[in-house]
Amino acid sequence: MAAEAVAVRRGTGQVLSPVRATLLVVEGLWIWYRRNWRSTVISSVLQPVLYLVALGIGFGSQVRPSEVTLGLPYAQYLAPALLVSAALQTASxxxxxxxxxxxxxxxxxxGITATPITAGQLVAGQLTWIAARLAFSSIAFLLVAGLLGALTGPGVALSLVFAVLTAMAFAAPVVAYAATIDSEGQQFNVIFRFIVMPMTLFAGTFFPVEQLPAWVRPFAWVTPLWHGTEISRDAAFGTLRLWPTAGHLAYLLALLAVGVHLARRNYLRRLAL
Structure with missing residues (x-):
């Protein structure tokens, strides 16, 4: 009924289903992206590959397989975690x-909400598009990692799912926050410098969190990246356990649900007719 009222008020007489409206938003974003994708290749694909080559293979050649690396070469230990970290950075x-x-x-x-597409449907389309972007870049990273011999088996396919979920659990609340910003975006530097960068360094991507001082570890445990890294590695190495995995997933899904709710609310407020 709300969608009908919006359509009638705009004088179109047309009502779009939520799925149709979401796909139209995604289509519009895809049309723009396919003409401008080159500008994102370095940050979303090439940069994590360079990390894998420099740290996983270069620096990793000096790291002997041990209990810390789960008995694996460092490149193989790093790859599933770097998959999650790269997805989260792209999402940011x-x-x-x-x-x-x-x-x-x-x-x-x-312009979009001047059509029968509602603000709520716009949010769904925008988040769906971000998830698709993350999936595309993650698949590209895995293909290169496979060529470099950094993958351990088919479990990385599940790692990809967890990477996208982790990145979306971070992206949805940030989208909600971005919908409240009306300046030139200086606030975003705080997110990049004081949230994304510390997560990248201290949430278990490059070394186990247990190597950190005890007082630092709780800060890592509350980050979505730590939860995503744990289940991504477990999936890649075939060591998934029911209850730890359920706990990680519950945390990530809760963050995602809160982010979607806040994003929808903030879009509705900002785009209110």
Whole structure:
């Protein structure tokens, strides 16, 4: 009924189903991306591959397989964690400046919601698109990692799912926050410098969290990246256990649900007619 009221108020007489509206938003974003994808290759694909080569293979050649690396070469230990970290870093960009731009600079959201597509459907389409972007870049990373011999088996396919979920658990709340910003985006630097970067360094990507001082570990445990890294490695190495995995997934899904709820609320407020 709410969608019908919006359509009638806009004088179109057309009502779009939620799925159809979501796919239309994704289609519009895809049309733009297929013309501009080259600008994102370095940050979303090449950069994590360089990390894998430099740290996993270069530095990793000096790291002997041990209990710390679960008995694996360092490149294989690093790859599933770097998959999650790279997805989260890509999500941090996709959920900040593009959102602000669509509200303030390009104002594409205003054009979209001038159609029968509602603000709630717009949120669904935007988040679906971010998830698709993360899946594309993660698959590209895995293909290169496979060529470099950094993968241990078919379990990495499940690691990819966990990587996308982890990144979306971070992206959805950031999208919600970005929908409240009306400045030139300086606030986003705080996210990159004081949230994303510390997570990348201290949430277990490059070494086990147990190697950190005891007082630092709780800060790592509350990050989505630590939860994603743990289940990504377990999936890749075939060591998934029911209850730890359920706990990690519950935490990530809760973050995602809260983020989606807040994003929908903030979009509705900002795009209210």
């Amino acid at each position: 960009f996709e959920s900040t400046y593009p959102i602000l731009s669509a509200f303030k600079w390009q104002r594409t959201y205003l």
